[in-house]
Amino acid sequence: MDIDLDRARALRVLGRGAMGTVFLVEARYGGFRYALKVFDKRSAAATRHDAERRARWELSVLSRLAHPHLPCLLGSAETPGLLAWAVPYCPGGDLNELRYALPDRVFSPAAIRFYVAEIVSALGELHASGVAYRDLKPENVLLRADGHVTLTDFDLSRLLPPKTEAPSSASPPPRMFQGGGHRPRVSARSEIPLFSHATKPDPSPPAANPSAKQQLQSLVRFIMKGDRSELSKKAKSARVSPVSRKPASFASSWGKSFSFVGTEEYVAPEMVRGEGHGLAVDWWAVGVLAYEMAYGRTPFKGKNRKETFRNVLLKDVEFAGDSRRRLPELTDLISRLLERDPRKRLGYQGGADEVRDHPFFAGVAWDMLDVVSRPPYIPPPADDGDEVVGDGEEYFDKLH
Numbered sequence: 001m002d003i004d005l006d007r008a009r010a011l012r013v014l015g016r017g018a019m020g021t022v023f024l025v026e027a028r029y030g031g032f033r034y035a036l037k038v039f040d041k042r043s044a045a046a047t048r049h050d051a052e053r054r055a056r057w058e059l060s061v062l063s064r065l066a067h068p069h070l071p072c073l074l075g076s077a078e079t080p081g082l083l084a085w086a087v088p089y090c091p092g093g094d095l096n097e098l099r100y101a102l103p104d105r106v107f108s109p110a111a112i113r114f115y116v117a118e119i120v121s122a123l124g125e126l127h128a129s130g131v132a133y134r135d136l137k138p139e140n141v142l143l144r145a146d147g148h149v150t151l152t153d154f155d156l157s158r159l160l161p162p163k164t165e166a167p168s169s170a171s172p173p174p175r176m177f178q179g180g181g182h183r184p185r186v187s188a189r190s191e192i193p194l195f196s197h198a199t200k201p202d203p204s205p206p207a208a209n210p211s212a213k214q215q216l217q218s219l220v221r222f223i224m225k226g227d228r229s230e231l232s233k234k235a236k237s238a239r240v241s242p243v244s245r246k247p248a249s250f251a252s253s254w255g256k257s258f259s260f261v262g263t264e265e266y267v268a269p270e271m272v273r274g275e276g277h278g279l280a281v282d283w284w285a286v287g288v289l290a291y292e293m294a295y296g297r298t299p300f301k302g303k304n305r306k307e308t309f310r311n312v313l314l315k316d317v318e319f320a321g322d323s324r325r326r327l328p329e330l331t332d333l334i335s336r337l338l339e340r341d342p343r344k345r346l347g348y349q350g351g352a353d354e355v356r357d358h359p360f361f362a363g364v365a366w367d368m369l370d371v372v373s374r375p376p377y378i379p380p381p382a383d384d385g386d387e388v389v390g391d392g393e394e395y396f397d398k399l400h
């Protein structure tokens, strides 16, 4: 479905990444807000590292997602110079920002259980569809207004069948990628008339239309003079993103990728060794994330990248103080996720269900995470109306 920018105004820039700029956009009628990610095909970054292919891949993945802790695609638009898509707005910032706001910069075991359970649930859905996320880190875990989480940033994700057997003509393609994808659950949000027509997401690249084209060209100009102060503030707490955005190698054997992507402190040993990797890299990253939430630092960080990778391959995970005694389940979960041999790692054999069954998650209502679990932190009501950047309103008016 095409984005109808005639019904929208840009409020501010939410974030800027390697793949584009994300705006907070408000529907002119009804006031519904959503995030609009804009990829400028002609930017310097876009011409490097196969970025356009990654942007299209991200859009294609989003168009098929339907899970409470994964973003759903609200709409998209394309011009010769731009590709843009809308997803629900998450006003609570990300898990990294939240951790930095905590007095001792660590989460309680209960909060870790809550957030990691939702992340495991989201990864389980992605893996069931054959997609390895490959970029799990706190900066990519966004907080919704109700305090539940949503993963963002799918450009490094990759379609990988769950196991590494040779391809068989009898094996069906992963369910998300069968014949146009499955129809997402319709959320209340997607029924709001933001867009010119409400149909199920189109997995193919969106068609350009003249009006959207003009609007988006102007949007690029708006981006260029956008407010960077908000962004530089945020960058301080955020790790620099992926280690590499080289084109993914498609010379991969079935079920494994040999590309090297991710954020260095979160990269799994099999990826460092370059021996090919599968979905288990995401379970490794869950272990790193849980460790960072519990101890306020990642387990393998070195003085430089080389030392970090050496640590990933060789260093024993240190559990500070008496945490093995105080937090035996959490310590065990982290140890089993940070198993260097991917075949022995928790989640390798039994997928997300194996992780869900770990004693740390005892009592978690997996089927009703979104309903019965009380988030440890509810973001204050967003006051984004006061933060309109530049001439956001006039800018959209000029488009007509």
Ligand SMILES: Nc1ncnc2c1ncn2[C@@H]1O[C@H](COP(=O)(O)OP(=O)(O)OP(=O)(O)O)[C@@H](O)[C@H]1O
Pocket: 014, 015, 016, 017, 018, 019, 020, 021, 022, 035, 037, 087, 088, 089, 090, 091, 139, 142, 152, 153, 154, 155, 241, 242
């Ligand atoms: N739905 C959203 N709601 C609120 N903020 C968002 C949303 N989506 C993205 N952002 C903000 O925009 C930033 C950049 O988004 P995203 O990570 O998708 O872009 P990217 O170009 O792929 O980034 P990266 O360089 O990390 O790959 C995020 O870190 C986040 O701060």
